[in-house]
Each structure stands twice: as structure tokens, then as C-alpha cells.
């Protein structure tokens with residue numbers, strides 16, 4: 299088991315010691331950052347401080363130094379968002395600070411997006427993606443989109459606050475076989491189920507495979523609302539999309 303002193307970066311060490319109180323979360327954070335290389339910890343520290351210029355610069359340097367975009371995404375950017383999320387939940391920081399962190403996250407994502415979205419493989423199919431009605435969180439959805447594009451999927455991004463009608467119109471217009479919905483709020487999660495019901499009412503449910511995700515979503519919730527699949531992270535989202543496409547092709551035969 300990793301120890302706090304295994305983490306190189308002083309700011310990360312003090313953030314964990316000062317703000318991460320729950321033993322399970324503390325152990326998870328120590329484990330995550332202890333295995334991240336120092337340059338990734340530096341990116342995380344800059345993101346936690348909401349320093350978008352520094353994240354921009356450090357991400358560019360890391361890529362120039364040969365670190366992969368996927369490692370930067372996982373060990374630099376997403377890892378840092380874990381600490382930001384806990385501090386937000388525990389009222390240590392508030393919306394303006396989180397917005398600064400989100401801006402810093404986007405500054406890093408701007409560098410890794412072209413790389414992760416670059417695909418040398420033939421088209422795997424069309425996916426419509428959006429964050430559900432009432433929900434403005436888009437960082438996780440955007441990461442999923444980057445990796446989907448990188449895996450060869452064509453993605454129509456409907457952005458945030460997407461109504462059932464907008465999802466239906468986009469699926470119909472693009473004849474998309476796959477739809478992905480993201481929700482980060484417990485209050486907006488039910489809008490995923492409502493959208494699935496809207497597809498049933500429009501007699502379109504059999505035409506599209508529906509996948510769902512977002513921090514509060516679980517496999518159980520996905521099953522209950524009648525989704526075809528749930529993915530816990532962006533890598534799982536791509537695996538799921540591939541699996542659902544194969545299942546669809548089999549059922550078309």
C-alpha cells in the first residue's frame with residue numbers, strides 16, 4: 299500500500315492531508331498520485347489551483363516529452379478532478395473555484411483532444427452524445443467523445459442541457475444506431491429514463507442502442523431505466539459502444 303510520502307508533489311501531499319478526510323478516499327488518492335509520475339502530479343497541482351495557463355504549458359511540455367495523451371488524461375487531469383470534487387462536496391471550495399478548475403481542465407484537454415480524437419481506423423458508426431436536460435456538466439462527456447472519435451466513431455455532440463426531443467431529432471436526422479447520455483446530478487439522472495420513454499413513445503426505441511454514464515449513474519440504475527449499457531469511464535464508454543455495435547450487427551443479420 300502506498301504512503302503519503304510516496305507522492306512527490308508537496309501541494310498534492312498537503313491537499314490530501316488537509317482536505318481528504320475519509321479513510322477510503324484518502325487511501326484511493328494516495329494510491330492514485332503515488333503511482334503518477336512527478337510531471338503528472340505537477341499538472342494535477344496546477345489544475346487543483348485553477349491555473350489554466352500552467353496546465354496548458356505543462357500539458358504541452360509533457361506531450362513534447364513523449365508522455366501519452368491517455369496518461370495525461372488519467373494521471374494528470376482526471377486524478378486532479380477527484381480532489382476538486384471532494385473539496386466541492388465538503389464545502390471547502392465553491393462554484394467559482396470549481397469553474398476555474400474546469401477551465402484549467404479544458405486547457406489541458408485542448409492539447410490532448412486532437413491526439414485522442416485522431417483515428418486511423420475506418421468508421422465504426424455514428425454516436426449521438428449529450429448531457430441531459432437541466433445538467434451543465436460536460437467534462438466527462440467531452441472525454442468520452444474524444445476517445446470515441448479516437449476509436450473511429452463519428453460523434454454528434456449535442457452539448458449540455460439536452461431535451462428528449464433534441465436527442466430524438468438528432469438520432470433520426472443522422473440515422474445514428476447509438477446514443478450516449480451523460481448526467482452528473484442526482485436530480486437530472488431521471489431525465490435519462492424520461493428520454494428512453496420518449497424514444498419508446500416515438501416508436502424509435504428498437505432503432506437505437508442507448509448507453510448511459512456520469513458519476514452518480516450505476517449499472518443498476520441503467521438496468522432499471524432500460525438502457526442498453528452503462529460505462530464507468532471514457533475507456534469503458536468506448537468498449538461499450540463497440541460491444542453495442544457488434545450486438546446490433548448480429549441482431550440485424
Ligand code: B12
Pocket residue numbers: 376379382383384386387388393396397400432433434435436437438439441442478479480481482483484485509510511512513514528529530531532533534535538
Ligand atoms: C466540475 C463540476 C462542476 C462545474 C461543471 C463544469 C463543466 N463544464 O462540466 C460547475 C461549477 C459548472 C458545476 C455546477 C454545479 N454542480 Co457540479 N461538479 C463538478 C465536479 C467537481 C466534477 C465533475 C467532473 O467534471 N468530473 C470529472 C469527469 C472526468 O468525470 P465524470 O463527469 O464523472 O465523467 C466520467 C464518467 O462518469 C464517464 N461518463 C460521463 N458521461 C458519460 C456518458 C456515457 C454514455 C458513458 C458510457 C460514460 C460517461 O466517463 C467520464 C470520463 O472518465 C463534480 C464532483 C464529482 N465528484 O463528480 C460536481 C458535482 C457533480 N456538482 C454538483 C452540484 C451540486 C452542482 C451544482 C448544483 C452546484 C450549484 N450549487 O450551483 C451546479 C449544477 C449546474 C447544473 N445545472 O448542471 C454535485 C452533484 C450532487 C448531486 N448529488 O447531484 C457534485 C457531485 C459535487 C458534490 N456536491 O459532491 N459543477
